[in-house]
Amino acid sequence: MNEKFFDLKKEKQDRMINAALKVFSIGGYKHASTDDIVGEAGISKGLLFHYFGSKLGLYSFLYDYSVRFMKLELTGGVSSTERDYFEIRRQMEYAKMQVLKNYPYMQQFLDRCRLEDVSEALMAIERQKNVLSDMQAVLKNQSDCSLFKSEVDYEKLDQMVTYTLDGLMDTRFQDSSFHPDMLYEEICSYLNMLKTLSYR
Numbered sequence: 001m002n003e004k005f006f007d008l009k010k011e012k013q014d015r016m017i018n019a020a021l022k023v024f025s026i027g028g029y030k031h032a033s034t035d036d037i038v039g040e041a042g043i044s045k046g047l048l049f050h051y052f053g054s055k056l057g058l059y060s061f062l063y064d065y066s067v068r069f070m071k072l073e074l075t076g077g078v079s080s081t082e083r084d085y086f087e088i089r090r091q092m093e094y095a096k097m098q099v100l101k102n103y104p105y106m107q108q109f110l111d112r113c114r115l116e117d118v119s120e121a122l123m124a125i126e127r128q129k130n131v132l133s134d135m136q137a138v139l140k141n142q143s144d145c146s147l148f149k150s151e152v153d154y155e156k157l158d159q160m161v162t163y164t165l166d167g168l169m170d171t172r173f174q175d176s177s178f179h180p181d182m183l184y185e186e187i188c189s190y191l192n193m194l195k196t197l198s199y200r
Contacts, residue, residue, distance in 0.1 A: 002061055005051045016041045016048070018103060020062050025108035029059055029121035060124040063113060066106050067128045071135060073099050078139050085143035085154075086195040089161060092139060093187050097180040104180075108173060111166070152198050164190055 005013065019041035024032045034055050038045045052058040077095030082088050099106055110132065116122055145154050165187055172178040 020058055021105035021109045025105045025112045028112055029116055029118045056120055063125045066110055067131050070099055083144040086191045090191055097184045100180045147199050149200055
């Protein structure tokens with residue numbers, strides 16, 4: 001992590017992080033422009049390069065920061081004793097929404113990184129690439145599968161929940177109606193409905 005950067009005032013740090021998250025999540029590494037990032041952040045290009053050295057340096061920092069931040073929230077936000085799959089998913093989404101209140105584009109950025117095809121960007125995030133997905137799998141594996149109806153295929157259900165929640169977030173960003181609290185309420189309504197249909 002870049003220690004010099006963290007000497008800046010928190011407001012300025014977050015302004016730079018949010019600007020970079022937004023630009024990288026929209027254009028991916030290849031099409032993200034440092035001109036767009038500094039314009040969005042309201043800083044000089046010299047300042048950006050002073051702290052991160054290059055576009056790749058910024059991208060690498062941003063990915064590492066995002067993984068650490070999201071992991072911290074998930075660790076503290078999901079009970080280790082919870083066995084209800086839908087409650088675990090609800091807690092995971094609540095933790096994510098707390099992150100997105102400060103960094104609205106962080107999840108979009110992480111999702112975009114999974115689709116990255118530029119080799120230098122891929123190499124920069126390789127070490128951390130599976131950290132969050134592995135952690136989420138551990139949390140979901142706490143679930144007591146005996147609660148499900150016999151005809152429910154857990155793997156397919158989990159995929160369906162993931163597609164639904166990802167789709168909801170994408171839709172809210174595309175129609176410019178994203179708000180963490182409102183999205184969380186919507187997510188809970190879907191989880192509650194699926195729980196009713198899936199449990200004995």
